[in-house]
Amino acid sequence: MKEQVHDAARRARIAASSLAVATRAQKDAALHAIADALLHGTSAIVAANDLDVAEARETGTGANVIDRLRLDPGRVASFAEGVRDIAALPDPVGEVVRGSTLPNGLRMQQIRVPMGVIGMIYEGRPNVTADAAAICLKAGSSVLLRGSSSAARSNAAIIECMRAALVTAGLPADAIQQIPAGDRSSATHLMQARGLVDLVIPRGGAGLIRAVVEESTVPVIETGVGNCHVYVDAEADLEMALDIVVNSKTQRTSVCNAAESLLVHKAVADVFLPRVIAVLQAADVTIHGDEAFCAVDADIVPVTDDDDATEYLSLDISARVVDSIDEAVAHIRRFSSGHTEAIVTTSLAASSQFTTGVDSAAVMVNASTRFTDGAEFGFGAEIGISTQKLHARGPMGLTEMTTTTYVVVGDGHVR
Amino acid sequence: MKEQVHDAARRARIAASSLAVATRAQKDAALHAIADALLHGTSAIVAANDLDVAEARETGTGANVIDRLRLDPGRVASFAEGVRDIAALPDPVGEVVRGSTLPNGLRMQQIRVPMGVIGMIYEGRPNVTADAAAICLKAGSSVLLRGSSSAARSNAAIIECMRAALVTAGLPADAIQQIPAGDRSSATHLMQARGLVDLVIPRGGAGLIRAVVEESTVPVIETGVGNCHVYVDAEADLEMALDIVVNSKTQRTSVCNAAESLLVHKAVADVFLPRVIAVLQAADVTIHGDEAFCAVDADIVPVTDDDDATEYLSLDISARVVDSIDEAVAHIRRFSSGHTEAIVTTSLAASSQFTTGVDSAAVMVNASTRFTDGAEFGFGAEIGISTQKLHARGPMGLTEMTTTTYVVVGDGHVR
Numbered sequence: 001m002k003e004q005v006h007d008a009a010r011r012a013r014i015a016a017s018s019l020a021v022a023t024r025a026q027k028d029a030a031l032h033a034i035a036d037a038l039l040h041g042t043s044a045i046v047a048a049n050d051l052d053v054a055e056a057r058e059t060g061t062g063a064n065v066i067d068r069l070r071l072d073p074g075r076v077a078s079f080a081e082g083v084r085d086i087a088a089l090p091d092p093v094g095e096v097v098r099g100s101t102l103p104n105g106l107r108m109q110q111i112r113v114p115m116g117v118i119g120m121i122y123e124g125r126p127n128v129t130a131d132a133a134a135i136c137l138k139a140g141s142s143v144l145l146r147g148s149s150s151a152a153r154s155n156a157a158i159i160e161c162m163r164a165a166l167v168t169a170g171l172p173a174d175a176i177q178q179i180p181a182g183d184r185s186s187a188t189h190l191m192q193a194r195g196l197v198d199l200v201i202p203r204g205g206a207g208l209i210r211a212v213v214e215e216s217t218v219p220v221i222e223t224g225v226g227n228c229h230v231y232v233d234a235e236a237d238l239e240m241a242l243d244i245v246v247n248s249k250t251q252r253t254s255v256c257n258a259a260e261s262l263l264v265h266k267a268v269a270d271v272f273l274p275r276v277i278a279v280l281q282a283a284d285v286t287i288h289g290d291e292a293f294c295a296v297d298a299d300i301v302p303v304t305d306d307d308d309a310t311e312y313l314s315l316d317i318s319a320r321v322v323d324s325i326d327e328a329v330a331h332i333r334r335f336s337s338g339h340t341e342a343i344v345t346t347s348l349a350a351s352s353q354f355t356t357g358v359d360s361a362a363v364m365v366n367a368s369t370r371f372t373d374g375a376e377f378g379f380g381a382e383i384g385i386s387t388q389k390l391h392a393r394g395p396m397g398l399t400e401m402t403t404t405t406y407v408v409v410g411d412g413h414v415r
Numbered sequence: 416m417k418e419q420v421h422d423a424a425r426r427a428r429i430a431a432s433s434l435a436v437a438t439r440a441q442k443d444a445a446l447h448a449i450a451d452a453l454l455h456g457t458s459a460i461v462a463a464n465d466l467d468v469a470e471a472r473e474t475g476t477g478a479n480v481i482d483r484l485r486l487d488p489g490r491v492a493s494f495a496e497g498v499r500d501i502a503a504l505p506d507p508v509g510e511v512v513r514g515s516t517l518p519n520g521l522r523m524q525q526i527r528v529p530m531g532v533i534g535m536i537y538e539g540r541p542n543v544t545a546d547a548a549a550i551c552l553k554a555g556s557s558v559l560l561r562g563s564s565s566a567a568r569s570n571a572a573i574i575e576c577m578r579a580a581l582v583t584a585g586l587p588a589d590a591i592q593q594i595p596a597g598d599r600s601s602a603t604h605l606m607q608a609r610g611l612v613d614l615v616i617p618r619g620g621a622g623l624i625r626a627v628v629e630e631s632t633v634p635v636i637e638t639g640v641g642n643c644h645v646y647v648d649a650e651a652d653l654e655m656a657l658d659i660v661v662n663s664k665t666q667r668t669s670v671c672n673a674a675e676s677l678l679v680h681k682a683v684a685d686v687f688l689p690r691v692i693a694v695l696q697a698a699d700v701t702i703h704g705d706e707a708f709c710a711v712d713a714d715i716v717p718v719t720d721d722d723d724a725t726e727y728l729s730l731d732i733s734a735r736v737v738d739s740i741d742e743a744v745a746h747i748r749r750f751s752s753g754h755t756e757a758i759v760t761t762s763l764a765a766s767s768q769f770t771t772g773v774d775s776a777a778v779m780v781n782a783s784t785r786f787t788d789g790a791e792f793g794f795g796a797e798i799g800i801s802t803q804k805l806h807a808r809g810p811m812g813l814t815e816m817t818t819t820t821y822v823v824v825g826d827g828h829v830r
Binding site: 017020021100102103106108110113115116194198199213214217219220221237239240243244246247248251333351355356357359360361362363364365366367368370371372376377378388389390391393394395403404405406407408409410411412413414415 | 515777785
């Protein structure tokens with residue numbers, strides 16, 4: 001298996017050297033060819049998906065998971081459309097990040113160039129397959145796709161369409177390759193193919209991400225876990241706070257930018273607690289609260305330290321009253337996963353203290369945590385949301401899928 | 416030892432939250448206090464260094480290594496001056512990398528913020544201790560310094576001065592800490608303190624860097640190995656080529672941006688080979704050449720594949736004639752460590768093909784490889800030269816020691 005993965009990576013590297021010099025027009029034509037091929041291949045993709053779904057049913061997979069796995073012509077059309085959207089975005093390759101003429105006359109430019117070979121290790125939804133491949137292609141990199149075995153047939157059908165389209169567009173098929181998913185070792189070999197693979201991005205649950213981070217020798221960008229907080233300050237507009245708390249918690253619960261924890265300044269607790277409890281309970285939210293919350297309503301579940309650290313991804317929220325903004329910031333620094341925190345306040349000083357004090361990828365002031373998103377930020381496409389500090393932090397668009405090189409031009413300069 | 420390292424990291428994290436909100440004036444005052452303390456502490460530092468040097472002598476350490484280890488008042492004054500130079504640089508923290516008002520009215524800014532806690536694992540020269548600590552402090556991060564055991568006393572004396580200076584400047588001493596070097600496991604615990612340490616930077620030989628990359632679970636930036644090439648094109652100015660080859664190879668041989676390999680287009684081989692052989696031999700360079708080189712001069716050592724992949728760091732160079740620029744690019748893509756490559760050419764097409772075709776941190780056109788350097792690039796300070804593609808590629812200055820956060824301000828925005 002190791003040789004098979006390394007061989008795929010070597011072929012991907014050769015393909016990447018063609019992609020690196022491809023023009024935007026060539027890459028966009030290939031993306032449109034891929035979208036066309038996906039539409040034309042819809043029946044084959046759906047048939048392959050039927051087999052995956054049937055097997056998942058036989059092995060007793062939960063209905064939720066099967067729903068995420070299932071494809072129909074509408075879903076295929078939707079991710080084909082997503083590929084066209086990526087074609088419409090500006091090409092990040094070639095952007096001059098900075099440049100100047102040095103005192104000795106050397107002309108220096110830092111230029112955005114493709115990453116090379118990117119490994120994706122992911123679970124669940126087969127739409128990630130088309131999406132990730134299209135983003136990598138637009139950014140000039142080859143991609144090795146290691147999805148889950150439960151979606152292996154669906155992914156194979158999607159990848160077959162995309163590879164055929166690359167060839168019709170005059171680009172190498174090996175720019176998009178499937179890594180076999182039957183054997184767990186294929187993922188390990190992929191994340192340890194240092195020198196052959198430039199970057200690995202895991203997408204999936206916390207367990208998958210932890211395993212990749214611990215085992216990988218290839219650089220990794222961690223995505224996703226979001227234990228997001230909303231802090232209602234002493235000087236908050238409480239009507240606004242109610243809206244933001246409810247929206248952050250309930251607008252969509254299964255996503256990483258949903259709020260999981262509420263902190264309320266003691267100065268507004270008397271007024272705010274009964275109201276926020278009422279609106280959250282009206283939205284079917286289970287509140288895991290501290291003594292102050294429990295004192296207001298008998299249906300509040302007592303909060304534990306585990307709750308403070310939990311990304312529920314459900315209609316649950318942990319809730320505490322804090323004595324000060326310092327205590328709120330300290331609590332968030334301790335328990336947050338570094339994704340998104342929100343403050344509701346009318347105080348400039350509090351806003352400033354909060355935004356510099358917490359240590360997360362995004363900080364919202366008087367806005368819902370749900371806005372941390374590549375599409376909302378105007379990036380067009382998003383490969384995930386990075387919660388680490390290296391290379392990319394927050395939503396990762398096409399820019400974050402590139403690296404840079406320094407090109408320095410002289411007239412025979414020596415030192 | 417694990418608890419000791421983790422405890423240091425936790426204290427560094429608390430210190431980092433103070434540094435994150437420190438003003439530029441506070442940080443610069445601390446840097447000047449550090450420079451003063453190093454000067455005042457010169458005799459103590461040199462005395463500690465004498466003990467390190469004596470022990471190194473007893474254990475039969477080579478003269479080269481001892482020379483790098485040795486400190487005298489001049490060297491201490493020189494790195495104290497380096498600390499003042501870092502104080503004079505602009506503060507990277509707070510820079511707005513991008514910002515816009517989103518269509519829904521949210522005001523989004525991507526702002527440069529400190530990394531948090533940085534681990535340095537390094538060998539040899541004790542000046543790295545002062546240098547790395549000053550760069551991390553200016554960039555608003557705490558640093559855990561894990562030097563080599565051979566320099567442990569020197570490093571301890573330097574760090575003691577710096578910590579005392581931090582306190583006099585009103586910043587927490589724990590922003591700069593020494594990790595004990597006697598036990599190899601301290602390095603392992605440092606690079607596996609995921610969640611406590613944000614970034615590890617190894618500085619030293621290829622063996623150290625490989626070990627850190629393979630064992631670390633904390634994100635790593637690889638620095639340094641430079642198997643740099645000079646390619647003399649068919650359309651080169653040959654006088655210029657001679658200067659650039661000799662300068663790249665011989666101006667300083669022990670550094671990562673020195674050239675280790677020469678490629679010459681066959682169209683100019685007849686004229687260029689005798690001349691370049693003569694000037695390199697006049698500079699005491701041993702040429703490891705292919706058949707074309709060996710045919711010109713009997714003193715040429717036949718080149719091997721190992722030579723192609725070797726970073727000599729000495730007065731040796733591998734040398735080959737290539738049939739085309741394509742062959743040169745392919746050779747470089749295969750053997751280069753991704754540091755710096757140079758082309759000598761008068762052809763715009765050749766320059767363009769070379770700069771987009773090779774895959775290295777820096778590409779020089781008609782200039783010596785020796786220019787890939789933070790000081791030459793005007794970055795002021797440099798913590799190393801990254802040869803990887805993630806986060807930082809090429810010389811790493813203060814900017815590269817930071818991360819970013821998105822601050823998004825609304826008026827009660829919900830989705």
